[in-house]
Amino acid sequence: MPTPHLTAPSDVRMRGFSQRAEVASALAWIDANTPLLSSETVAVEEASGRVLSQDVIAPIAVPEFxxxxxxxxxxxGKETMGAGEYNPLExxxxxxxxxxxxxxxxxxxxTAIRIMTGAPVPCGCDAVVPAEYAxxxxxxxxxxxxxxxxxxxxxxxxxxxxxxxxxxxxxxxxPQDVGLVASLGIASLEVVRRPRVRLLVTGNEVRPPGSPKGPYEIYDANSMTLRGLVARDxxxxxxxxxxxDDAGTIEQALQAPGADVVLVSGGSSVGAEDHAPRVLAKVGELAIHGVAMRPSSPAGMGRIAGALVFLLPGNPVSCLCAYDFFAGRAVRTxxxxxxxxxxxxxxxxxxxxxxxxVGRVDYVRVRLGADGVEPLALSGASMLSTTTRADGFVIAPSESEGYGPGSEVSVYLYEWP
Structure with missing residues (x-):
C-alpha cells in the first residue's frame, strides 16, 4: 500500500492549525508504515498470549498409542454381544x-484385563467396558x-x-493452545516479537504520583493510563x-535507539512550550500534526530512524483517545x-x-441506562473521570451530525475481557 501523501506544518506554535488531517488518512498512514516485527524464540511456558510467527507442525501423533x-x-468387543442385566457375561x-x-x-x-484411563490398550483388545457396568x-x-x-x-x-x-x-x-503444544513435546515456539515502547512525558508542571508537588503542578496520570494500554496491546x-519542556532533552530522547514505538505525552499542541512536533520534524519525519477529531485534535505522528512516533495530547481523555485511535493500532499490528x-x-x-x-470524528463517552445510551460528556478533554464513570464510548463519524433519540449505535465497552 503506498504511503498517503500528507503534509504537516513543522511549527504551529502560537499560530494554530491551518488544516487538520482526516482520521481515515491518519489510519491509512499507520497501516502503510507499520511493519510486522521479526520473530523470537520463547519457552512454551511463556507463550500464552503471544502470536505465532510460524505454523506448529505435529512431530508426533496424539495419542501415540x-x-x-x-x-x-x-x-x-465382539465377545460382549448380548451382555445385559438379565444376561451377564463372564x-x-x-x-x-x-x-x-x-x-x-x-x-x-x-479373557479381559483391568485398565485405567490413559493406559495403553494391549494387543488383542479393541474395546473397554466401563467399570460401572462390570x-x-x-x-x-x-x-x-x-x-x-x-x-x-x-x-x-x-x-x-x-x-x-x-x-x-x-x-x-x-492457554489451551499452549497446552496442545506441550502435548506434542514441543519446548519452545517462534512468536512475533513484542513491540518495545518508549514513553516520554513532557511538561515542567508534571510530577510523579507520590512525590511532593507545588500548588500549580499536576500529577502524571497519562503515564499510568498509557502503561496499561501498552500492556493490553x-x-x-x-x-x-x-x-x-526542554527541546534538547526531548530531541535526545526521541533519537535514542532501542524502541519500535515512541509515545510522547503532552507538548503536541500549539503552545509556546509544545516542542515535540517541531523537534520530530527536525530529526525525523512529522507526517501528520492535527487531526479532525474531538478530542485529540492536536495529535500527531511520524517516524524517526526505525521507530514510529506518536504525539499524544496532554489532556488525559485526549491522550487516551489518541492512543486508542492511532498508537495502539500500530502497537497491535x-x-x-x-x-x-x-x-x-x-x-x-x-x-x-x-x-x-460534520467534518470531524467525535469520541463520545456514554453510559448505558434503562432507557438506552446517554452521552456523559461532549467536552472536557481534561476530565479523566468521565472515562471512569462511562460504560464505554460511541464514535460519531465525520459525515454525521450525531445520533438522535431512537437511533441504533455501537457502544465500545471500556470493560476488559
Missing part, C-alpha cells in the same frame, strides 16, 4: 494396565453391557495426526522518562495482533441526542 478412554476392562481376568505401565503380552480371546469376583469379570469394537478407546492420532498443522501462524495463543515498556480495537461492542438505542459536527 491406542489408550483407554475411561476406567474399566479391556477385552474383545471373562477370566488375566492382568491389568496402568498409564505408563502397560500389560505385557497379548490378551487372548475370551464387577469382579475371585479373578473373574462379570459385565452387564455390550461394547462395540473401538468403543471407549482413543486411537492413534485421533486428537492430532503426526505431520499435521496443529496451529497456524498469526494465531494469538490461548502486547507491547513491552522500553523506558519511561519524564523530560520536562507490529506484534501480530489485529489492528482494530480490542473492545467488546454492544448495540444499543440512543436515549438522549449525541451531538457531533
Amino acid at each position: 491406542d489408550r483407554a478412554a475411561m476406567d474399566g476392562y479391556a477385552l474383545h 471373562f477370566p481376568l488375566v492382568g491389568e494396565a496402568w498409564p505408563g505401565r502397560p500389560f505385557e503380552g497379548d490378551v487372548l480371546s475370551g 464387577s469382579e469376583h475371585e479373578g473373574r469379570l462379570t459385565i452387564t453391557r455390550a461394547v462395540a469394537p473401538g468403543q471407549h478407546v482413543g486411537h492413534v492420532g485421533e486428537d492430532i495426526a503426526r505431520g499435521s498443522t496443529a496451529l497456524h501462524a498469526s494465531r494469538r495463543l490461548r 502486547g507491547g513491552v515498556l522500553e523506558s519511561h522518562q519524564r523530560l520536562g 507490529m506484534g501480530g495482533r489485529p489492528g482494530d480495537w480490542p473492545y467488546r461492542t454492544q448495540r444499543a438505542t440512543v436515549a438522549r441526542k449525541i451531538v457531533s459536527q
Whole structure:
C-alpha cells in the first residue's frame, strides 16, 4: 500500500492549525508504515498470549498409542454381544494396565484385563467396558453391557495426526493452545516479537504520583493510563522518562535507539512550550500534526530512524483517545495482533441526542441506562473521570451530525475481557 501523501506544518506554535488531517488518512498512514516485527524464540511456558510467527507442525501423533478412554476392562468387543442385566457375561481376568505401565503380552480371546484411563490398550483388545457396568469376583469379570469394537478407546492420532498443522501462524495463543503444544513435546515456539515502547512525558508542571508537588503542578496520570494500554496491546515498556519542556532533552530522547514505538505525552499542541512536533520534524519525519477529531485534535505522528512516533495530547481523555485511535493500532499490528480495537461492542438505542459536527470524528463517552445510551460528556478533554464513570464510548463519524433519540449505535465497552 503506498504511503498517503500528507503534509504537516513543522511549527504551529502560537499560530494554530491551518488544516487538520482526516482520521481515515491518519489510519491509512499507520497501516502503510507499520511493519510486522521479526520473530523470537520463547519457552512454551511463556507463550500464552503471544502470536505465532510460524505454523506448529505435529512431530508426533496424539495419542501415540491406542489408550483407554475411561476406567474399566479391556477385552474383545465382539465377545460382549448380548451382555445385559438379565444376561451377564463372564471373562477370566488375566492382568491389568496402568498409564505408563502397560500389560505385557497379548490378551487372548475370551479373557479381559483391568485398565485405567490413559493406559495403553494391549494387543488383542479393541474395546473397554466401563467399570460401572462390570464387577469382579475371585479373578473373574462379570459385565452387564455390550461394547462395540473401538468403543471407549482413543486411537492413534485421533486428537492430532503426526505431520499435521496443529496451529497456524498469526494465531494469538490461548492457554489451551499452549497446552496442545506441550502435548506434542514441543519446548519452545517462534512468536512475533513484542513491540518495545518508549514513553516520554513532557511538561515542567508534571510530577510523579507520590512525590511532593507545588500548588500549580499536576500529577502524571497519562503515564499510568498509557502503561496499561501498552500492556493490553502486547507491547513491552522500553523506558519511561519524564523530560520536562526542554527541546534538547526531548530531541535526545526521541533519537535514542532501542524502541519500535515512541509515545510522547503532552507538548503536541500549539503552545509556546509544545516542542515535540517541531523537534520530530527536525530529526525525523512529522507526517501528520492535527487531526479532525474531538478530542485529540492536536495529535500527531511520524517516524524517526526505525521507530514510529506518536504525539499524544496532554489532556488525559485526549491522550487516551489518541492512543486508542492511532498508537495502539500500530502497537497491535507490529506484534501480530489485529489492528482494530480490542473492545467488546454492544448495540444499543440512543436515549438522549449525541451531538457531533460534520467534518470531524467525535469520541463520545456514554453510559448505558434503562432507557438506552446517554452521552456523559461532549467536552472536557481534561476530565479523566468521565472515562471512569462511562460504560464505554460511541464514535460519531465525520459525515454525521450525531445520533438522535431512537437511533441504533455501537457502544465500545471500556470493560476488559
